[in-house]
Amino acid sequence: MEKSQDKEKNYIFSTSIEYSVDPEEFIVELFSPEDYEDGAGPQKIIRNFDELISFFENLDEVL
16 A cells, blocks of 8 residues: 555654653654744644544544
């Protein structure tokens, strides 16, 4: 099966560690390589496990 070039995306991710009172809180920022080089903001921000799981499920559908 051939992958669709329209749906395929490459991401650069950024994370940082800071103190939080909520152990479930985190942020993953996903940049496209072009946006990252241009200094533009992230294409997607993931803030919790539900969003992370959904992102991976959608990624599996594309691949």
